[in-house]
């Protein structure tokens with residue numbers, strides 16, 4: 001994913017979250033999202049965006065509030081590492097894709113499908129002692145081509 005693609009995806013996710021939670025759009029958040037999208041590393045810390053944050057005149061409280069919001073909106077994951085002192089690291093959650101696929105058990109053909117209602121159910125489900133990150137869902141069955149071949153085969157038998 002390029003930084004522009006990541007920014008577009010993150011902005012779309014933020015937009016959805018903001019709308020669902022009846023919040024206001026702020027320019028600072030969008031600017032911060034752009035700064036983060038431009039970092040060319042899989043994991044970053046607040047320190048990595050410090051210079052750009054100051055340049056963009058984003059205050060520290062705004063930075064932390066926005067990062068919390070991005071984590072809630074599942075744009076970022078927060079990783080906590082303790083190496084002498086506890087420091088927070090962030091990782092893009094958007095890169096880890098949820099996948100929903102159908103697989104034909106006869107020919108092995110696979111295809112993606114999307115189901116927003118199903119996605120919502122899985123995302124909002126609470127798990128005991130577990131915080132979900134992403135998921136894969138497979139639906140097994142027979143594809144159209146194999147189904148047609150099967151029907152033909154059965155008809156030829158008659």
Ligand SMILES: [Zn+2]
Nearest residue numbers: 104107143146
């Ligand atoms: Zn098939």
